[in-house]
Amino acid sequence: MSVAWVGSQPVPLTDAVRNAAKLLASSRCPVFTLDADVHGTRSAIALAERLGGAYDHAAGDVLAKEVALFTDHGGMFTMPGEARRRSSLIVIVGEIPVAHHELLQAWAGSQPDLGDKHKRTWFHIDGTETIEADKLARKLKAIPLGADGLSLPAVLGVLRAGLQGQRIAASLTNIDRFRKALTTAQFPVFVFSGTSGETAGLVMLQGLVADLNKTGRASSVFLPADDDAWGTALTSLWMTGFPPRTGFSNSLPSYDPGRWDIQRMIRDKEADLHVWMSTRGGETPPRGGKIPLISLSKTNSPTSGAKITISVGKAGIDHDGVSYSSRTGTFRAVQAAQPSELPSVSSIVGQLAQALPGRKALPC
């Protein structure tokens, strides 16, 4: 089975690497879309640094929104395990990605056993309803907390003002039940995600959590819209001090979610080479832009429109690796479930670096 193509022609891997390295060496402004495990991400960032490029994650839009809460405001956070064992009042905020529903349902099947041992109660703060959010709320038997016609940021504002004792015209359904639950709960926890709504609403939520901490304890659990994307953000922070949407203009890393938005750079013809990485399988590079594309993706056929395609494996399936788990709130080692001959992103990026003029190995 072929693992490398130049255009639509199958070629030996070494030929594909040599051709890709030529494109990289001649590029004035290469951009990298990341979607790999920790080792692949580290290698790709090191290559972007060497080439003066910029990088973002494939789920860059929602990741940028999640990162903005941290860079622009901050918040009070706890680990999922703490919430499961200590909280008798859990509030779901907006829409939580389907990938986390199983985790939340597992919590629903348990009771807190440390500190607060009251029976667990669930609420769901919502703005614009979606089918998935409704379905989750029903499964958790969550009590709705909202108001017709109000967006999530507006509902959160009304809730925060109401809990401060402010008098406002708008009222929320089940607000009295929520007040009562707050009086007995020793550690209320709000669960949210980047898909929960705009950053402005998340900032209001964190203000509400801070208000509650003036008289008791409360916190929030952040469940990322995409675990791999959040793992990339943490890896990028570790390597450069900044999350994705970072570029290496003047050889130093600089973070700017507007300027280094890779899709915008391609659309506005600022980038002249796109290195697209995707280990999930079945993904296609975003449309738009007509710059040369190098595809490092889990595929058994050449990527449409790519100058070079190299098939790579996924950590946890084709090879061992390290990835982020929101269930534990940290990185974990993952073993290959179905080991294959497909090379890892990290090994291919390493070969690309060695094929560049100077033949210098990457530091990671």
Next chain:
Amino acid sequence: MKALTFTLLAEPEERLDLSALTPAGLAGLADVQIEKLRVGTTRNPALVGDVFKVTGKDPQSIIFEGGSARFDKIGTGLSGGAIRVTGDVGLEAGRKMSGGALLIDGSAGDHAGSCMVDGRLEIKGNAGDYLGGPLAGEITGMEGGLLIVRGKAGNYAGERLRRGIIAIVKGCGDYAGYRMIAGSIVVAGRVGAMPGYLMKRGSLFLDRRPENLAPTFVDCGETDIAFSGVFDQFLIREKIMDKPLLGARPGKFGGDIAVSGKGEILFRRGR
């Protein structure tokens, strides 16, 4: 002495960082030195001489003949003198200005006037998002000066404004005055959703009743204060408006009561 003029030779192939081309940055430099300043931001960065024809001598008065949405950081840290751009500019125009005047004949990208402290920034076209707002990781936005947009502004205009005046003549997007700390924002024309969301103090002045206000603003009825007349006169004197914005006895909302609730939205009644 003739103004130091940078005439654009062709649309730049890369984004340019023009933060060095200010009166203070160029003072004492010969033409040859100026032409060798690096302004490109890619692996093979362009120099001033690659992109511009440089003429004139007076660095206290700088003119960019021609503009581009790739002109980033123009007038950064401007502390005195004047800069004029005869076209569009990109990101962060007039960031951290502390004096002088920056006039942009075209439109500006995101973060125009970001964290400016003093001086006058006027944009004759439209402005992008986060007008006067802070960059990622910064605590406060604009802290002084006068920022005028003759066209429309995008979302989050005046985010975390702490002092100074922002005037937008043809409307703005959502979340105007988001997390305002103090200062004044004037908007003539349509205002998007949730103006003043999370504002602690400060004033938003509108020429009409806001359509989509957060429920955490309280209707305070109409006000009978001398301030609105005085402020209208100021706007006309500064040639920001050609007729009174608020008029006599404007309407008022107080908020955002989810935070301290000491901010206000004054608006012209009857529109």
